[in-house]
Amino acid sequence: MQSIRRERESKSREIAAQLENNRDRFLTAAIPVLERIMREAGAAVVLEQRSVFISANAIDITDTAIKQIDAVLKDGTEPAAD
Secondary structure (H helix, E strand, O other), rough: OHHHHHHHHHHHHHHHHHHHHHHHHHHHHHHHHHHHHHHHHOOOOHHHHHHHHOOHHOOOOHHHHHHHHHHHHOOOOOOOOO
């Protein structure tokens, strides 16, 4: 029983490390895109929607950001070369 628990804990740590690695890779590719969109829009910050109490959707860049990040990431393996 303890060996099964150790295997599960090990697998859980492995998955968590992989998720963190994937998150870091995504942010490495996404941040330059978001910074460019911010400059073009004259924005000072990008907020995650769940942390906003109330907002006007007039300056929502979500769709633009998704399209541009998708263009950079392509199939998700590595950022595309310019």
